[in-house]
Amino acid sequence: MMAREVGDAIGVLMNAQPGSVSVHLNVTSCQAVIASCFDFSGRRNKIVYSDMNFPSIMYFWEGQRSRGARVHMVHTDDGVHVPTERLIEAIDEETLLVPISHVVFRSSFIKDVKAIVEKAHRVGAHVVLDCFQSLGNVPVDVQALNVDFAVGGVLKWLCGGPGTSYLYVRPDLAPKLEPKLTGWFAHEDPFAFEIGANQYGEPPFRFMQGTSNVPGFYTAMPGLKIIREAGVERIREKSKKMTARLIELADQRGWRVNAPRDPEQRGGTIAIDMPNAKEVCQELLKRDVLVDFRPRAGVRFSPHFYNTMEEIERAIATVDEILSRMGVAAMP
Ligand SMILES: Cc1ncc(COP(=O)(O)O)c(C=O)c1O
Secondary structure: OHHHHHHHHHHHHOOOOOOOEEEEOOHHHHHHHHHOOOOOOOOOOEEEEEOOOOHHHHHHHHOOHHHOOEEEEEOOOOOOOOOHHHHHHHOOOOEEEEEEEOEOOOOOEEOOHHHHHHHHHHOOOEEEEEOOOOOOOOOOOHHHHOOOEEEEEOOOOOOOOOOOEEEEEOOOOHHHOOOOOOOHHHEOOHHHOOOOOOOEOOOOHHHOOOOOOHHHHHHHHHHHHHHHHHOHHHHHHHHHHHHHHHHHHHHHHOOEEOOOOOHHHEOOOEEEEOOOHHHHHHHHHHOOOOOEEEOOOEEEEOOOOOOOHHHHHHHHHHHHHHHHHOOOOOOO
């Protein structure tokens, strides 16, 4: 039953109804559960998404081509965002699913989810919202957004560990779905050990398969409690100030910032493409400045509620020091 407890603790943070969030090992397997609810043999077999999706999501859907899925990828021009109109235009009567990121991992761009859901629903398609880069930092309200599915993991903004991901399914849609990636946890009476086809039970277990990653649940729970106590609205307000300061410091040095300038359009991560970004990232890690590097984006700084403005200044001063050691002039 702990799976339900963790699902509900995640659900509260995205205004999901109790019992509507199941837990899984990772976001990729959540896509697989969703895919297994649908049939790609009919006319409605088009999957629309953008090249700003997290690669694992693309790899998964590309892999479904051999099962009849038609993947339509919409491209970015600037590496920061894909125009909403372009995505909306691609969603048509043959579209089955629209798997999109709420906040783009490479640029922090926040998608206009409502507009995408509105178009998808108008033509009978379903939206799968990946909240990995938003939940816990940017407010998410699955009911207000009216998404059909929402997925993500707890190891980033939710301060958890690996091995716990979540799958929200719209409560009025859930009873109509019968995932083919299924197992005894999804049975209406698993401990009856009945023989034959699965008799599907209620959500959230309806979307699960077999034995859960219980150690992962223990790593997830404390972070969820802390985020709830801190409050996502307050986290967001502080985050906007910290990301603004990071952009200001990068601008002063003439470094390229791969994020929207408008604070309302960007999430909590700022990718800065300074000279020798990959090597700079390695040096920052050696000095306990915990960042990471993404090709075509640069060094990603993700300050959270526990960080201070002083730490932001210190992180950038450390980059200055690393670059000057490398013989690269820090100031333009
Ligand atoms: C937007 C997004 N989706 C998914 C993932 C991870 O997927 P998985 O849980 O399958 O490893 C990440 C990882 O950082 C991500 O940023």
